[in-house]
Amino acid sequence: MASSSISALSLLIFTLLSLSSPLQTLSAASVIEDLNNLHPPPDFNTTISNNCKTNPSLKYCINFNPLNLPEIFKFTIVASHLCNESRNPNCVVSFPAINLQNRPKIAPLYLSFDFFWKYCPLTVSSIDLSNNSLKGNFPSDVFYCSQIQSLDLSQNHFSGEIPIQNFSVFTNLTFLNLSYNSFSESEISDSDELFKRFNASSFIHSGIIPDKRKFKIKALLFLTGFPVCVFLLVIFLWWICFSRPDFLPKFLRKKHKFTPSILKAATNGFSKKNLVAKSEGVRIYRGVLRDGTEIRIETYFDKIKFSREKRKDFVEECKVLVQLCHKNLVQVLGWCDNRRLRAVVTEWIEGESVEMWISRLDPPWKHRVKVLTKVVEGMMYLQEEWPGVGYDLKSSSILLSENREPLISRFRVEDESSCNKKVYKFGVLLLEMVTNRNPREEFEREEAGFVEWVRMHFPENMCSLIDEKKKRAEHMLDQATRSIELGLMCTDMSRGMQPRLDQIFEKLTAIYISILASASPDRKRVHGDRATGHRHIQSR
Numbered sequence: 215m216a217s218s219s220i221s222a223l224s225l226l227i228f229t230l231l232s233l234s235s236p237l238q239t240l241s242a243a244s245v246i247e248d249l250n251n252l253h254p255p256p257d258f259n260t261t262i263s264n265n266c267k268t269n270p271s272l273k274y275c276i277n278f279n280p281l282n283l284p285e286i287f288k289f290t291i292v293a294s295h296l297c298n299e300s301r302n303p304n305c306v307v308s309f310p311a312i313n314l315q316n317r318p319k320i321a322p323l324y325l326s327f328d329f330f331w332k333y334c335p336l337t338v339s340s341i342d343l344s345n346n347s348l349k350g351n352f353p354s355d356v357f358y359c360s361q362i363q364s365l366d367l368s369q370n371h372f373s374g375e376i377p378i379q380n381f382s383v384f385t386n387l388t389f390l391n392l393s394y395n396s397f398s399e400s401e402i403s404d405s406d407e408l409f410k411r412f413n414a415s416s417f418i419h420s421g422i423i424p425d426k427r428k429f430k431i432k433a434l435l436f437l438t439g440f441p442v443c444v445f446l447l448v449i450f451l452w453w454i455c456f457s458r459p460d461f462l463p464k465f466l467r468k469k470h471k472f473t474p475s476i477l478k479a480a481t482n483g484f485s486k487k488n489l490v491a492k493s494e495g496v497r498i499y500r501g502v503l504r505d506g507t508e509i510r511i512e513t514y515f516d517k518i519k520f521s522r523e524k525r526k527d528f529v530e531e532c533k534v535l536v537q538l539c540h541k542n543l544v545q546v547l548g549w550c551d552n553r554r555l556r557a558v559v560t561e562w563i564e565g566e567s568v569e570m571w572i573s574r575l576d577p578p579w580k581h582r583v584k585v586l587t588k589v590v591e592g593m594m595y596l597q598e599e600w601p602g603v604g605y606d607l608k609s610s611s612i613l614l615s616e617n618r619e620p621l622i623s624r625f626r627v628e629d630e631s632s633c634n635k636k637v638y639k640f641g642v643l644l645l646e647m648v649t650n651r652n653p654r655e656e657f658e659r660e661e662a663g664f665v666e667w668v669r670m671h672f673p674e675n676m677c678s679l680i681d682e683k684k685k686r687a688e689h690m691l692d693q694a695t696r697s698i699e700l701g702l703m704c705t706d707m708s709r710g711m712q713p714r715l716d717q718i719f720e721k722l723t724a725i726y727i728s729i730l731a732s733a734s735p736d737r738k739r740v741h742g743d744r745a746t747g748h749r750h751i752q753s754r
C-alpha cells in the first residue's frame with residue numbers, strides 16, 4: 215500500500231515537473247512564482263480521481279472534495295519544490311525527507327504553506343528544520359506528518375509552550391531534538407510519554423526542562439545571597455542610623471545631632487583646606503552639609519577620652535545652646551558627642567571677626583558704635599532669657615556678617631562669670647574699639663594692663679589714646695571721650711559703679727545719635743557745641 219501511494223505521488227510530481235520549464239531552476243522565488251502562475255491542467259480532475267482510486271490512502275483522497283482541487287494543486291507544486299530543496303536523491307520516485315537544515319531564508323517560507331502540511335506526503339519520514347533562527351510558537355503543522363520517525367527543531371528561537379499532548383500522534387518517532395530553543399518551562403508529569411521516550415539530550419537548553427545546574431546555581435545563589443543581602447541591609451541601616459543620619463528623611467532624623475561621619479563628610483575628612491582656625495584643644499572647620507548648608511564646626515580635642523560625666527554635661531550644655539535665638543548671636547545648629555570627637559556646630563557666617571574688620575578697614579566711628587550697640591542687644595537678650603549662658607566677648611570672637619551685623623559666638627553654659635564680669639569684658643571691647651589697640655597683643659598684663667593704660671592717660675592725654683586720623687575731627691574727640699568714660703565705668707569693678715546693660719545701651723545710642731547729627735548738614739552748629747565740650751575736657 216505504501217509503495218503504491220509513493221508511486222501515485224511520484225506520478226503527480228513527475229507530471230508537474232514535466233509540466234513547465236521554470237521548475238528546472240528551483241528557488242524560494244520560483245516556488246512563489248509557480249504558485250501564482252501555474253494552474254491545474256484541464257484533466258487534473260481526472261488525474262486526481264485516478265490517483266485516489268489506485269491509492270485511497272493519499273491524504274487528499276480522504277474526505278475528497280472537488281472544491282479542494284486548487285489547494286491540492288498548490289500542494290503538489292510545493293511538494294515538488296520542497297522535495298528537491300531537501301536534496302532528496304530522486305524526487306520523481308520518492309520524497310523521504312524534509313531537510314531544511316541551515317536554510318534560514320527558505321525554511322520559514324515552507325513552514326508557512328499550511329496547505330502543504332495538511333496533505334503532508336506519507337513518504338516523508340524525517341523532518342529537519344534545525345539551525346534556522348526560526349521564531350514564534352512551536353510549528354504545530356508538523357503534527358500533520360504523524361508518520362515521521364525523526365524530528366529536529368534544534369537551534370532555533372522557538373518560544374512558548376510546547377504542545378506536549380500532541381506528540382502522542384508521533385507513534386513512530388524515534389529521534390527528537392528540540393535543543394537550543396526558548397520554549398517555556400513545562401510542568402513535566404509522569405504521564406508525559408514524551409519525556410519517557412526521549413532523554414535530556416533531546417531538550418538541551420530548550421527551556422522545556424528546567425536546567426538542573428542552573429537551578430542548583432540559583433538555589434545556591436539564593437541560599438547564600440539571601441543572608442548576605444539581609445546582612446548587608448542590616449549593615450546599611452546601622453550605618454545610616456548611627457553614622458550618616460543625614461541620608462534619612464528629615465522627620466526621622468534627630469534634630470541637632472551630628473555624627474562624626476557627617477562632620478567628616480562635610481569637611482572632606484577634616485581636611486586642612488577646611489581648617490579655618492586652630493588654638494589649643496580647639497579646631498574650627500568650615501563645612502558643607504548634604505543639603506548645602508554651610509556650617510562652622512568647633513571641634514574639641516582632648517588627649518584623654520572624655521568621661522561619661524563630662525560628655526553628659528557637654529550634651530546638656532549644647533541642648534541649651536541650640537535654643538538661643540537672636541539676630542546678634544551665632545545660631546547653634548547642633549553638636550556632636552562621641553568618644554572620639556566633641557564638636558559644636560553653628561551656622562557659617564560669611565564675614566570676619568570684629569578684630570579683623572577694625573584692622574583691615576579702619577571703619578568710621580559711626581559703624582563702630584552701631585556694632586557695639588548691637589553687641590549690647592545680644593547681651594541683653596542673653597541676660598534676660600538665658601542668664602546662665604556665658605560667652606566670649608572678644609573682638610576676635612565676635613563675628614561680623616556681610617551686612618555688618620555683629621554676632622556673639624562661643625557660648626558657655628553655667629558660666630560662673632557674673633554679670634559684672636560680662637560688663638567688664640564689654641568695657642574692654644569698647645575701649646579696644648575706641649583706641650584701636652589690641653589689649654591681648656600689645657599689653658603685658660593683657661586686658662588689665664590695657665585698662666590701666668587707658669585709665670592712666672584719661673582724660674589728660676586723650677591724644678595718645680585715640681587714633682591719629684580721628685583726632686583731626688574735633689567732634690570725634692567728644693564722642694571718643696564719652697565712649698572712653700563709658701568703657702572705664704564698665705571696667706571699674708572695684709566700686710560697684712558699673713552701669714547696667716540697658717544703661718550702656720542708652721548711652722551708646724545717645725553717642726550714636728550725636729554722631730549722626732554731627733555728620734548731618736547743619737553739622738557746623740553741632741560741631742561748635744562739641745568743640746566747646748572738647749575744650750572743657752581738655753581744660754579739666
Ligand SMILES: *[C@@H]1O[C@H](CO)[C@@H](O)[C@H](O)[C@H]1NC(C)=O
Nearest residue numbers: 231237238239240298299301
Ligand atoms: C533539484 O535540485 C538540484 C540541486 O539540489 C538541482 O541540481 C536539480 O536540477 C533540481 N532538479 C529539478 C528537477 O529541478
Ligand SMILES: *[C@@H]1O[C@H](CO)[C@@H](O)[C@H](O)[C@H]1NC(C)=O
Nearest residue numbers: 258259260261262263264280
Ligand atoms: C470533475 O469535476 C466536475 C465538477 O467540476 C465533477 O462534476 C466531475 O464529477 C469531476 N470528474 C471526476 C472524474 O471526478
Ligand SMILES: *[C@@H]1O[C@H](CO)[C@@H](O)[C@H](O)[C@H]1NC(C)=O
Nearest residue numbers: 315316317318344345346369
Ligand atoms: C548553523 O548556521 C550557521 C549559519 O547560519 C553556521 O555558521 C553554523 O555552522 C550552523 N551550525 C550547525 C551545527 O550546522
Ligand SMILES: *[C@@H]1O[C@H](CO)[C@@H](O)[C@H](O)[C@H]1NC(C)=O
Nearest residue numbers: 359360361362383384385386
Ligand atoms: C508506524 O509504522 C508502522 C509500521 O511501519 C505503520 O504501520 C504505522 O502506520 C506507522 N504509524 C504512523 C502514524 O504512520
Ligand SMILES: *[C@@H]1O[C@H](CO)[C@@H](O)[C@H](O)[C@H]1NC(C)=O
Nearest residue numbers: 354355357358377379380383
Ligand atoms: C493538539 O492536541 C489538541 C488536543 O490535545 C487538539 O485539539 C489539537 O487539534 C492538536 N493540534 C494539532 C496540530 O494536532
Ligand SMILES: *[C@@H]1O[C@H](CO)[C@@H](O)[C@H](O)[C@H]1NC(C)=O
Nearest residue numbers: 388389411412413414415416
Ligand atoms: C539518550 O538517548 C539516546 C538515544 O535516543 C542515546 O544514544 C543517549 O546515550 C542517551 N543519553 C543519555 C544521557 O541517556
Ligand SMILES: *[C@@H]1O[C@H](CO)[C@@H](O)[C@H](O)[C@H]1NC(C)=O
Nearest residue numbers: 368369390391393415416418
Ligand atoms: C540535539 O542537538 C544538539 C545541538 O545541535 C546536540 O548537541 C544534541 O546532541 C542533539 N541531541 C540529540 C539527541 O541528538
